[in-house]
Amino acid sequence: MTYANVCIICITAALMIASLPTRAQNTVPEQGPTVVLPSPKTEGTISVEKAIATRRSVRSYAADPVTLAELSQLLWAAQGITDASTGHRAAPSAMAVYPLTIYAVAGNVSGLGAGVYKYTPKGHTITTISLGDKRAELFAAGSRSQVKDAPMFIVIAADSAYASSRFGSKSAHFTDLEAGHVTENIYLQAGSLGLGTVSMAGFDAGRLKTALAAPDTITPVYLMPVGRAKK
Numbered sequence: 096m097t098y099a100n101v102c103i104i105c106i107t108a109a110l111m112i113a114s115l116p117t118r119a120q121n122t123v124p125e126q127g128p129t130v131v132l133p134s135p136k137t138e139g140t141i142s143v144e145k146a147i148a149t150r151r152s153v154r155s156y157a158a159d160p161v162t163l164a165e166l167s168q169l170l171w172a173a174q175g176i177t178d179a180s181t182g183h184r185a186a187p188s189a190m191a192v193y194p195l196t197i198y199a200v201a202g203n204v205s206g207l208g209a210g211v212y213k214y215t216p217k218g219h220t221i222t223t224i225s226l227g228d229k230r231a232e233l234f235a236a237g238s239r240s241q242v243k244d245a246p247m248f249i250v251i252a253a254d255s256a257y258a259s260s261r262f263g264s265k266s267a268h269f270t271d272l273e274a275g276h277v278t279e280n281i282y283l284q285a286g287s288l289g290l291g292t293v294s295m296a297g298f299d300a301g302r303l304k305t306a307l308a309a310p311d312t313i314t315p316v317y318l319m320p321v322g323r324a325k326k
């Protein structure tokens with residue numbers, strides 16, 4: 096085998112490795128303890144048809160807490176790993192790149208202190224970004240939205256730097272599409288758990304990023320309050 100042949104093999108191998116789905120992106124600084132979440136269930140009590148037929152946006156929430164098991168299930172539905180052999184997740188992703196970062200903002204979650212947490216699909220854990228109730232800080236001053244009372248929020252954000260490095264000029268388009276897949280999973284999973292939610296895009300992105308202590312590379316796409324519908 097000539098030196099040239101070896102080089103061609105090396106370059107081919109390098110290109111193949113570079114084209115493999117990258118799952119190690121993580122530009123969000125982790126600042127506190129990691130919490131291993133309860134194992135998610137892969138069977139529920141209502142059919143997917145019923146979850147679709149009864150899905151409605153909920154904007155008014157009872158004071159009851161969300162449980163840690165429910166929070167775990169919602170994060171799994173958002174981005175949980177559903178195939179350990181490939182690392183593929185609950186929602187589809189262009190080229191299996193997975194450019195989204197999911198935050199949970201807990202205010203009234205039984206079994207979990209109030210704070211901002213970042214979800215890590217591998218190992219199904221959340222890492223503390225900050226402690227303290229940040230729910231009110233998610234909204235612009237003067238907002239009258241009732242969703243402020245929700246016991247917790249999920250923020251679906253794009254890791255824009257990572258997405259750009261993989262998708263180039265399609266980055267924002269692809270991350271917006273992927274966030275849509277994730278919100279529908281969360282809607283259906285919430286309904287299956289007897290919880291309500293709404294996908295909100297009308298937020299103050301700067302204020303939201305400040306509340307999350309999100310770096311410049313992170314672009315929030317959707318904000319989803321979660322709780323039991325107020326009767």
Ligand SMILES: Cc1cc2nc3c(=O)[nH]c(=O)nc-3n(C[C@H](O)[C@H](O)[C@H](O)COP(=O)(O)O)c2cc1C
Nearest residue numbers: 150151152153154240242275293294295296297298
């Ligand atoms: C892209 C997008 C942005 C949305 N933004 C908001 C929002 O900022 N605030 C809100 O209360 N609802 C928001 N919604 C929810 C819609 O208002 C809701 O889906 C619509 O009224 C239909 O009601 P349903 O979801 O109960 O079927 C948004 C939905 C989408 C798809």
